[in-house]
Amino acid sequence: MRVAKHPILPPIKEPDITIYVDGKAIPAISGEPIAAALLAAGIKVFRKTAKKGYPRGIFCGIGRCTDCVMTVDGQPNVRTCVTPARENMRIETQNGLGSWGEQG
Amino acid sequence: MNEGVKYTGIPSAEELKTCPGVVSVSRLEKGPVAVIECVQQIPCNPCEKACPFGAITVGQPITSLPVINEEKCTGCGLCIACCPGLAIFRVHKNYTETTSLVDFPFEYYPSPQEGSVVDCVGRDGQFITKGKVNKVKKNKQSDGTTVVSVEVPKKYCMEVRSIYRK
Amino acid sequence: MRKVQSLVIGAGPAGLAATIEIAKGGGEVVLIDENAKPGGQLFKQIHKFFGSKEHRAGIRGYDIGTQLLAETTSSGAEVLLDSPVYGVYPHNEGIMVSYLHREQEKALLAEKVILASGGMENTLSFPGSTLPGIMGAGCAQTMINVNRVLPGKKVIMVGSGNVGLIVSYQLMQAGADVLALIEGAPSIGGYGVHAGKIRRAGTPIKVSHTIKRALGENQVEAVEIVQVDDKFRPLAGTEEIIAADTVCIAVGLSPLTELAWLCGCEFTYIPLLGGHVPIHNENMETSVPGIYVAGDIAGVEEASTAMEEGRLAGIAVAQALGLYPPEEAVPLKEEVWNRLNTLRTGPFGQKRFDAKVELLQAAKGGN
Numbered sequence: 171m172r173v174a175k176h177p178i179l180p181p182i183k184e185p186d187i188t189i190y191v192d193g194k195a196i197p198a199i200s201g202e203p204i205a206a207a208l209l210a211a212g213i214k215v216f217r218k219t220a221k222k223g224y225p226r227g228i229f230c231g232i233g234r235c236t237d238c239v240m241t242v243d244g245q246p247n248v249r250t251c252v253t254p255a256r257e258n259m260r261i262e263t264q265n266g267l268g269s270w271g272e273q274g
Numbered sequence: 275m276n277e278g279v280k281y282t283g284i285p286s287a288e289e290l291k292t293c294p295g296v297v298s299v300s301r302l303e304k305g306p307v308a309v310i311e312c313v314q315q316i317p318c319n320p321c322e323k324a325c326p327f328g329a330i331t332v333g334q335p336i337t338s339l340p341v342i343n344e345e346k347c348t349g350c351g352l353c354i355a356c357c358p359g360l361a362i363f364r365v366h367k368n369y370t371e372t373t374s375l376v377d378f379p380f381e382y383y384p385s386p387q388e389g390s391v392v393d394c395v396g397r398d399g400q401f402i403t404k405g406k407v408n409k410v411k412k413n414k415q416s417d418g419t420t421v422v423s424v425e426v427p428k429k430y431c432m433e434v435r436s437i438y439r440k
Numbered sequence: 441m442r443k444v445q446s447l448v449i450g451a452g453p454a455g456l457a458a459t460i461e462i463a464k465g466g467g468e469v470v471l472i473d474e475n476a477k478p479g480g481q482l483f484k485q486i487h488k489f490f491g492s493k494e495h496r497a498g499i500r501g502y503d504i505g506t507q508l509l510a511e512t513t514s515s516g517a518e519v520l521l522d523s524p525v526y527g528v529y530p531h532n533e534g535i536m537v538s539y540l541h542r543e544q545e546k547a548l549l550a551e552k553v554i555l556a557s558g559g560m561e562n563t564l565s566f567p568g569s570t571l572p573g574i575m576g577a578g579c580a581q582t583m584i585n586v587n588r589v590l591p592g593k594k595v596i597m598v599g600s601g602n603v604g605l606i607v608s609y610q611l612m613q614a615g616a617d618v619l620a621l622i623e624g625a626p627s628i629g630g631y632g633v634h635a636g637k638i639r640r641a642g643t644p645i646k647v648s649h650t651i652k653r654a655l656g657e658n659q660v661e662a663v664e665i666v667q668v669d670d671k672f673r674p675l676a677g678t679e680e681i682i683a684a685d686t687v688c689i690a691v692g693l694s695p696l697t698e699l700a701w702l703c704g705c706e707f708t709y710i711p712l713l714g715g716h717v718p719i720h721n722e723n724m725e726t727s728v729p730g731i732y733v734a735g736d737i738a739g740v741e742e743a744s745t746a747m748e749e750g751r752l753a754g755i756a757v758a759q760a761l762g763l764y765p766p767e768e769a770v771p772l773k774e775e776v777w778n779r780l781n782t783l784r785t786g787p788f789g790q791k792r793f794d795a796k797v798e799l800l801q802a803a804k805g806g807n
Contacts, residue, residue: 171589171590171593172588172589172590173584173589173614173615174588176588176613177613178500178613179486179585182588206583206589207589209583209589209590214572214573214658215572215658215659216572225571225572226570226572227571227572227573227575227659228572228579228591229563229574229575229576230560230561230576230579231575231580231582231583232560232578232582233474234560234696237570251579
């Protein structure tokens with residue numbers, strides 16, 4: 171959910187691009203962290219752990235903890251909290267360590 | 275359970291009584307006045323500069339509690355929006371025969387409508403009484419901090435400190 | 441390799457203030473940051489700052505950030521963004537700083553380096569603590585105030601320091617409900633006035649309470665909290681389950697010290713300052729000549745103190761570069777020290793003052 175109404179801060183920008191998360195189109199604001207666009211769309215599970223398949227999402231938001239990594243345009247382990255969203259980006263929920271190219 | 279701001283976030287009756295920013299009972303009767311509920315020594319003094327009448331003194335060190343001069347305070351309310359801790363209120367006890375005005379800082383969306391009847395709450399956020407929004411002030415100087423004035427039954431003037439946020 | 445007089449790593453409050461001071465003294469300075477935008481954590485601070493006029497009190501954090509950026513730009517300093525530094529190597533010709541820019545490896549040789557890398561939020565382990573929806577309070581703050589996205593609607597805040605209190609307030613400003621703030625200690629850690637704001641908004645503050653577990657399948661759906669005794673042992677029968685979609689962890693920060701370890705700085709351990717901190721002297725210079733620290737890396741405090749430490753390090757670097765004679769530098773530094781000391785007084789500041797004294801004594805070999 172986007173914070174459209176705020177007592178202190180100015181109005182927000184409108185989404186101007188589309189990104190694809192596991193094939194599904196979601197609106198995003200050009201340059202915002204991928205993680206922000208995902209949370210705005212209500213997506214909280216970003217990856218599944220390698221051994222037990224446990225769900226993980228964003229934790230630190232500053233690119234340190236790597237809990238939010240996903241496969242972006244075929245590249246695994248991209249930190250979505252510090253990577254800007256761009257038009258037509260393909261984002262996939264990452265399974266385990268991920269693999270280059272399409273996810274199986 | 276332990277009382278006081280350190281344990282509950284709410285100054286105890288004793289803390290408020292000994293707080294140098296809280297005016298005397300007799301001063302409340304005389305007209306609108308600032309009530310500075312600042313009971314912890316934190317490094318902060320914007321209120322001192324905010325008062326055009328020199329009625330608030332923090333001095334050195336800046337962790338000293340603000341002291342209000344009851345005679346100098348005109349109850350203008352300019353200090354309310356300047357307190358980063360949102361701990362300054364204005365009380366006009368004898369606004370009418372039966373009601374008082376309580377002014378407090380409000381930084382939530384949406385601001386209440388002037389003239390509307392709202393649920394007024396105390397320092398613990400619990401409902402105390404219905405009140406009428408007398409004024410909603412927001413200007414450039416207050417930098418986003420709205421000052422809301424509610425009219426409440428007189429007996430609650432030292433209890434009401436905010437309203438429900440929507 | 442390109443040679444520069446000075447290089448500042450990290451464009452947060454400390455790094456920006458340091459850069460401005462070096463430039464003011466007439467020094468050549470490069471400010472480098474891994475992020476796409478400078479400002480560090482200042483732009484998510486939407487509350488009015490404490491302190492006095494000299495500390496920019498009463499001004500909201502993001503406005504202070506805007507002012508610092510404008511001063512940096514007009515100072516003529518060079519700012520390198522999108523450039524994570526991965527190595528700082530003292531060298532006989534200077535200090536080599538290696539960084540990455542657009543996937544290319546680059547390096548600079550600097551006479552003086554200021555490390556202003558900041559801090560990182562601590563976490564807390566409990567069953568279910570890795571569930572999506574559980575995040576650092578600072579992360580949630582970035583989401584609501586910078587990215588303008590609400591991570592959830594029903595929030596439990598863990599930790600009553602100023603971060604936990606302020607972020608609770610700001611989550612409500614952004615439209616979320618903070619159902620409870622829990623604190624393991626028997627009293628509130630942060631300022632009473634911040635606690636008062638969230639109490640007036642209806643959020644209960646439960647001291648002597650901890651989180652027992654988080655429940656949920658794919659994301660957090662509820663948390664179980666429990667009261668603890670004076671030895672932090674859970675009290676059976678006091679458990680309470682609260683439905684929530686977000687848990688924010690605000691249990692302190694640790695200095696981000698990797699670069700200081702890498703270049704051989706001596707450390708000491710001061711829990712009150714966040715753990716292992718590089719030893720530094722009154723000029724903010726570490727045990728490695730020419731390498732300075734400022735801000736949270738030198739002990740976790742707050743943005744106001746970080747800016748002052750940045751100024752101090754900047755003036756000291758300018759002096760070391762020969763830009764200021766001692767008779768000019770000494771009073772400048774004294775002014776900053778006085779302002780720092782005023783921020784480190786009172787029941788909240790005194791402990792940090794004492795901890796910083798301990799850190800300075802360690803530099804003199806007195807530890």
